[in-house]
Amino acid sequence: MEEIKLKIANMIYDALNNNDINLDEIKEKIEVPKDKQNGDFSYPCFNLAKILRNSPVNIANNIKENMTIDSSISKVEVVNGFLNFYLDSNNIVNDVLSKIVSQKEKYGSTKEGEGINIIVEYSSPNIAKPFHLGHFRNTVLGKALYDLYETLGYNVTGINHLGDWGRQFGILIEGYKRFKDEYNFDKNPLEALSDIYVRINKIAKEDEVVMNQARENFKKLEQGDEELTKLWKYFREVSLKEYKRIYDLLGSRFDSYNGEAFYNDKMDEVVEILDKKGVLKDSQGAKVVEVGDNMPPCIVLKSNGSTIYATRDLAAILYRARTYDFTKCIYITATEQILHFKQVFEAAKYLVDEKYQKGLVHVAYGMIRLKTGKMSTREGNVIYINDLIEEAISKAKDILVAKNPDLDNIDEVSKKIGLGALIFNYLKTTKNREIIFDLDDSLRFDGETGPYVQYTYVRTKSILEKVGFNIEEIDNNVDYTLLKEKQEIDLIKELEKFEAIIRKAANEYEPSVLARYLIDVSVAFSRFYNECSVANISDENLKQARCVLVYATSLVIKKGLSILGIECPEKM
Ligand code: ARG
Numbered sequence: 175m176e177e178i179k180l181k182i183a184n185m186i187y188d189a190l191n192n193n194d195i196n197l198d199e200i201k202e203k204i205e206v207p208k209d210k211q212n213g214d215f216s217y218p219c220f221n222l223a224k225i226l227r228n229s230p231v232n233i234a235n236n237i238k239e240n241m242t243i244d245s246s247i248s249k250v251e252v253v254n255g256f257l258n259f260y261l262d263s264n265n266i267v268n269d270v271l272s273k274i275v276s277q278k279e280k281y282g283s284t285k286e287g288e289g290i291n292i293i294v295e296y297s298s299p300n301i302a303k304p305f306h307l308g309h310f311r312n313t314v315l316g317k318a319l320y321d322l323y324e325t326l327g328y329n330v331t332g333i334n335h336l337g338d339w340g341r342q343f344g345i346l347i348e349g350y351k352r353f354k355d356e357y358n359f360d361k362n363p364l365e366a367l368s369d370i371y372v373r374i375n376k377i378a379k380e381d382e383v384v385m386n387q388a389r390e391n392f393k394k395l396e397q398g399d400e401e402l403t404k405l406w407k408y409f410r411e412v413s414l415k416e417y418k419r420i421y422d423l424l425g426s427r428f429d430s431y432n433g434e435a436f437y438n439d440k441m442d443e444v445v446e447i448l449d450k451k452g453v454l455k456d457s458q459g460a461k462v463v464e465v466g467d468n469m470p471p472c473i474v475l476k477s478n479g480s481t482i483y484a485t486r487d488l489a490a491i492l493y494r495a496r497t498y499d500f501t502k503c504i505y506i507t508a509t510e511q512i513l514h515f516k517q518v519f520e521a522a523k524y525l526v527d528e529k530y531q532k533g534l535v536h537v538a539y540g541m542i543r544l545k546t547g548k549m550s551t552r553e554g555n556v557i558y559i560n561d562l563i564e565e566a567i568s569k570a571k572d573i574l575v576a577k578n579p580d581l582d583n584i585d586e587v588s589k590k591i592g593l594g595a596l597i598f599n600y601l602k603t604t605k606n607r608e609i610i611f612d613l614d615d616s617l618r619f620d621g622e623t624g625p626y627v628q629y630t631y632v633r634t635k636s637i638l639e640k641v642g643f644n645i646e647e648i649d650n651n652v653d654y655t656l657l658k659e660k661q662e663i664d665l666i667k668e669l670e671k672f673e674a675i676i677r678k679a680a681n682e683y684e685p686s687v688l689a690r691y692l693i694d695v696s697v698a699f700s701r702f703y704n705e706c707s708v709a710n711i712s713d714e715n716l717k718q719a720r721c722v723l724v725y726a727t728s729l730v731i732k733k734g735l736s737i738l739g740i741e742c743p744e745k746m
Contacts, residue, residue, distance in 0.1 A: 230255025335432025598624025
């Protein structure tokens with residue numbers, strides 16, 4: 175899309191031949207008309223009227239007269255003040271399919287991000303607590319953004335800013351000391367720890383002595399007490415071990431697990447810098463930074479002098495600017511933290527250069543609710559992600575057993591489909607919208623689901639297998655002009671969008687753009703396959719051209735799903 179826009183912009187630019195008008199501005203103005211009647215691209219000439227002192231219609235006609243029309247354009251029309259461009263479908267067909275055949279798995283990737291550093295901070299659960307649905311949404315979003323940027327050539331760093339510091343660890347340590355003998359930590363350490371936490375927290379709230387003990391614990395931990403540090407490390411290790419199992423399933427990658435604790439010794443400098451700049455103000459005993467009239471100030475030190483969550487975030491910004499020299503630092507959390515990040519980002523302007531401060535981005539996602547069912551019963555609304563994953567996989571298996579009992583590797587396929595259903599369900603929804611989660615719905619093989627897209631992939635594979643298609647045997651002599659049916663052209667037009675879709679999804683921090691696109695591709699493929707035979711036609715040249723189209727579809731789906739963290743089974 176970008177390439178064609180640039181081509182058109184160049185044609186207009188050359189025709190205008192005017193130093194006051196620049197190429198980029200022309201390109202920016204080129205639109206994709208809603209109604210295909212008005213062409214594939216359109217350029218409004220209205221803004222040129224002032225510069226050229228002529229009417230938009232005259233300008234449009236002049237441009238058209240002076241323009242050398244590229245062979246990829248079949249027709250240019252002037253309508254009111256617009257120049258409408260119609261693409262030559264033969265040309266798209268040829269361009270897109272030759273490109274896919276030559277680039278193969280690289281199709282859709284670009285190098286536009288080369289040398290640009292981007293941080294994606296995601297998942298970031300609070301250790302010693304189970305991983306719940308919110309973390310799941312966070313983690314799949316983060317993994318998708320990571321891969322979207324990487325596909326565009328950016329240098330991406332994934333950070334898991336673990337919640338591994340704070341007063342709650344003083345409380346947990348107190349509980350562990352008291353109750354540890356009642357639990358079996360070999361089986362499910364996270365559930366044990368979170369249970370202990372809930373118990374001791376209740377006690378501490380009512381008993382000042384216990385609370386003081388907890389405070390004392392945390393103070394000692396902050397000062398590096400050997401025994402308590404060992405305990406804390408143990409909590410962190412068992413938690414990470416459990417989380418990493420989930421990360422492996424989701425394909426999440428982290429280049430750093432530096433969480434809040436990492437900044438324990440890096441906050442003094444933050445306080446110093448803010449103090450030196452004279453922006454640290456007293457407010458009811460606390461030290462705060464004013465962040466404008468529309469928000470409460472950002473608290474840096476509490477009245478007892480201790481640091482808080484925001485202080486660690488400020489330290490992290492300073493550290494990341496120095497360590498990663500980021501152009502963008504993206505934070506993914508639920509919408510509840512919108513205010514927190516607004517305050518912290520505003521306060522950060524006193525800490526780091528403007529270029530870093532302007533690169534801070536908060537990506538917030540909406541709530542997840544369960545539609546009912548057994549998952550929601552266990553302990554209120556906290557559902558353990560392992561239970562959900564297991565249930566999804568086992569339901570996927572039931573469906574497969576019913577549909578295709580002879581399937582090889584049924585467990586492996588069930589795993590891909592169960593996980594695919596979950597992940598896709600989370601990613602197809604616009605991030606700020608609430609999700610009402612229904613497992614059965616997300617597992618349907620028809621409709622806007624992961625399994626539907628996976629199934630489309632499996633169909634492409636089985637067609638290619640049946641025909642004995644081998645991409646290595648394809649040369650440049652395939653006659654793509656034979657692909658003339660509407661369904662063929664429509665499918666190719668979808669495939670053409672892949673790169674632009676990846677860019678849009680990344681720029682808008684919105685993997686749902688890609689998820690929805692994959693549904694569109696699947697629908698276009700179904701329409702094509704309903705109308706056009708591939709295996710059973712005698713025209714060998716047409717068969718070959720259609721096979722390439724099927725191959726191209728399978729490639730785009732597989733790569734698109736993989737960016738989202740979903741694997742494709744070869745059969746299902
Ligand atoms: N641990 C926090 C939570 O579970 C999320 C951390 C988000 N990242 C940050 N830099 N504050 O709510």
